[in-house]
Amino acid sequence: MxxxxxxxxxxxxxxxxxxxxxxxxxxxxxxxxxIRGAETDDMVTPTGDVDEIYANSKITQPFSIDADHITGVTLYTSTYGRLNDCSLNVSIERAGQTIASATKPAGELGDSAETVVSFAQPIEITPSEPLTLIISSPDGSGGNAVTVYYGSSISVSKGSVDKELNESELARVDGQTLDGILCFQVTGQQNxxxxxxxxxxxxxxxxxxxxxxxxxxxxxxxxASSPTLRFFAAIGKYRFLMEQLVNRDFKTKYKRSVLGVLWSFLNPLLMMLVQYVVFSTLFKSNIPNFPVYLLTGIVCFNFFNESTNMCLQSISGNAGLITKVYVPKYIYPVTRVLSSSINLLLSLLPLFLVLLITRTPLSIRGVLLIFGILCLEVLALGVGLILCSLMVFFRDTQFIWGVLITILNFATPIFYPESIIPARFMTIYKLNPLYHIVRFFRIVLLDGVSPEPKAYGLCLIAALVPLAIGIVVFKKSQDKFVLNI
Amino acid sequence: MEMIRADHVSMRFRLSADRITSMKEYLVRLVTGRLKFKEFGALSDVSFAVQKGEVLGIIGHNGAGKSTLLKVISGILKPSNGSVTVHGNIVPMLELGSGFDYDMTGRENIFLNGAILGYSKEFLTAKCQEIIDFSELGEFIEEPIRNYSSGMMMRLAFSIATVVEPEILIVDEILAVGDADFQAKSKARMLELMGGGTTVLMVSHTMSQIRELCDKVLWLEHGTVQGYGETAALCDKYEGKLNSSKGDGNGSTENE
Missing domain, CATH: 1.10.287 (Helix Hairpins)
Structure with a gap:
């Protein structure tokens, strides 16, 4: 009872x-x-303007956007460096019918700069339907007019790439086709x-x-017994042992070193400093808040690297124990992941410090990092289970993993922006589970918002699929461990 | 109540000369079709049952499979065939001091080693002083054990292993460690444990001990059960065989 x-x-x-x-x-x-923010492709590099927009001219630009609402349009405008007494009208047409319109006085336009035109209310549209952007000026006249820019290429860090454009995509000025599209970007929201x-x-x-x-x-x-009940019973039974093993890992790691546990803080900081000096000149301009971007990547990757390498040795390195005392064998890799987790938590402190130094706004949403950390740990455990099982049978595993982890280091956007990866490789690139988790960390820390629901799903997949594989491999081979170590 | 039951337990090993530890070797053999393993039957079709409070002695020559049997019962090895059912917590005294960490102090090792043996936190906290007293280590308990002599290490290990009163005790040779005084003390402790209603499985080559302590005897030879039953009769038979084979030099290699 x-x-x-x-x-x-x-x-x-x-x-x-x-x-x-x-x-x-x-x-x-x-x-x-x-809702999720949605926008059309990046703005093209301005190469020419459409000349002064007079009262009777009309510039049209076909476009479509995968969104449920349109909230605004960004244009690259010029006022010819003078004070104009006219206004610019931006409207959106669906098959000849105007569905949205906004007017902005010339005084509020940027001169050779981007101008954001927002609509009073989000415009409901069908995702990806063909729409037309119309630019006009109800009161523009010679010497008192503004203009917008167009172009046909996108600039990258050094040089530019021509944009492939269809005839139907091109902008028109009073019916005359331009050699490019307007410098514009439509922003919207997706439900x-x-x-x-x-x-x-x-x-x-x-x-x-x-x-x-x-x-x-x-x-x-x-x-009656059930796997879940047995699982909880095992946790209760072996909790103390795991505590002791984690305690040992942690105590012996920094034993006989002068700075001891301080290394857990110093190591990521120093690595960040080195990489910051090396890479800041290469990528700094492309990445806002590069120190935080870099340190987030380093902290995540360090944890993954350390815990998988510790797991790798967890069975073969404990041969003396495994052949003499019965303890469920998964205890060994699990405790290794747990003891690296302590290190991960400690290395969050320097990350926090760098957030303060760089004056990154802190948000309560930082709590969402817990989800990311859990996914990272589960991923490390899954990979660790596979590695330690393989290691018992093939000692080559440690060398192969050494190479693989280096590949993974470069295949994860740690010190470079992910935008440098060519679009056609992106599908393969996203197979890397670490990519999704690092991205999750960065959205939470750098943008201070929750990632979109899909990101949670991808993180879960990135964590649970390797774990499932790891459990199957480990379970199938664990009875043969004693005979092979 | 039946504490341990072994049903037709068999254990086969791959011989270590054929063991493959690199992928290259594995692939080469797979391709050349030489991926065969020589097997060695360490135990074949061993069955017995031990009642609560019973002391079962296991005898046999070196390589008869005694230690393998103990490992199978402790759960370290999974039998290739057959099954083992165990009711109650086992404390295996197979090798003392497994899992000691040389960089940690004696006190820290009491908790680590105790946890490995399956003791609870409360139990260890309560018994910590008793362990330290029994091991006679005194102030050395706060020293990292890499500074211990081997005798000190064994004393500590023995004290941790025997502090508990387990339901099932598995002993590979009665452990007498340390100097003469401590040997006497540890032997007394072992006998006290074994006499205290604990179910015991012990391997020994000292026949006088077996005769003195065991209720039943299991005689293993080349992995098969040669005899299982009353202590006195089986010991006589075993010693008789031992003496008769002394002439051709087989019986004189008894040292573990």
Missing amino acids: KHLNSGTKKLTAILAVYVLLAVSFYALGGQQLH LLFGSIYWYVVAALGVALAAYGLTLVRKMRSG
């Missing part, structure tokens, strides 16, 4: 925590759970399914959790 009570109590506690998590996630996720069904999903998962919990409580009462 007492057993039953403790079971229901635990279940109630778990459900309460679940509800709390669901509500706080909703609050932290904010707007990003409902996300996730936000609208969030509470239904939460409720459904909650009901499933409660139902599963109830069956577990019933099993607990009748003394």
Whole structure:
């Protein structure tokens, strides 16, 4: 009877925590759970202007955008460096019908600079439908007019790339086709399914959790066994051992070094400093807040590198123990990941320091990093399980992994912007699980917002798929470990 | 109540000369079709059951499979065939001091080694002083154990291993460690443990010990059960065989 009570109590506690998590996630996720910013391609480099826009001229630019609403248009404008007493009208047409219009006085336009024209209300559109941008000036005249720029290429760090343009995409001035498109970018918003069904999903998962919990409580009462119950029993049983092993790893790591645990802070800081000096001249201009960008990448990658390498040796290095005392073998890789996690948490302190120094605005959404950290740990554990199993049978694994981890170091955007990766390689590039997790960290830290729901999904996949593979490989081979180490 | 039950346990090893530890070797053999392994049967079809409080002695020559059997029962090795059922917590005293970390102090190692042996935190906190007292290490307990002599290390290991009163105790040779005084003390401790209603599985080459302590004996030879039953009768038979084979030099290689 007492057993039953403790079971229901635990279940109630778990459900309460679940509800709390669901509500706080909703609050932290904010707007990003409902809408996602969308925009057309990057603005082309201005190479020419369309001349003064007079009252009777009309510039048209076909476009389409994958969004549910249009919020504004960015143009590259010029006022000829003078004060004009006219205005610029920007409107959007659907098959000849004007669906949005905004007028901006010439005084508010940028001179050879970008000008943002926002519509009073977001315009509802069908995603990707063909639309036309119309630029005109109701009161422009000679000597009192503004202009917009056009171009046909996109500048990259050194040089430029011609943009492939169809005849139908080109801009027209009073019906005459220009040799390029306007320097423009339409911004909009995409509705996300996730936000609208969030509470239904939460409720459904909650009901499933409660139902599963109830069956577990019933099993607990009748003394039946289930994998989940056994899992929790094992955690209770081996918790102390894991504590001791983590404690040992941590104590012996810095034993006999003068600075000791300080190295956990210093190591990422010094690495960041070195790479900052080396790479800042190369990429600085492209990456806002380069120190934080760099350190985030280094912290994530360092953890992955350290924990997988520690896992790699976890079985073969504990041969003396494994052949003499029975302990579930997964304890060894799991404790290795846990002890590197302590290091990861310690290295978040220098990251925090750099955030303060660079005056990056801190947001409560930083709490969302917990999700990223958990995914990173699960990923490391999954890879670690595969590596330690292979290592028992083939000692070559450590050398192969040494090479692979170097490849991974360069295949993850740690010190370079991901925009330097050619678009056609992007699909392969995104197969790297670390990419998604590092990206998650950066959105939370640098932008101070929650990543879009898809990013959570990708992080989960990046973590759980390797874990599932790792568990299968480990389970299949663990009985042969003793015979091969 | 039945504490340990072994049903038709067999254990086969691949011989280490054929073991492959590099991928190149593996691939070469796979391609040349020589991916065959010589197998060695360490145990074949061993069955027995041990009741609560019983002391079972395992005897046999070197390489008879005694230690392998103990490892199978402790769960370190998984039998190739058959099954082992164990009720109760096992403390294996197979090799003392496994899992000692040489950079940590004696006290830290008590907790580490104790955790590996499956002791709880509360138990170790309560018994820590008892362990230190029994090991006679005194103030050295705060020293990293890399500075210990081997005798000190064994004393500490023995003290940790025997502090608990396990339901099942597995002993590979009665451990007598340290100097003469400590040897006497540790032997007394072992006998105390074994007499205290604990179920014991012990391997020994000292027949007088087996006769003195065991309720039953399992005689293994080349991995198969040669005899299983009453202590006195089996010990007589074993010693008789030992004496008769002394002439051709097989029995004199008894040292582990």
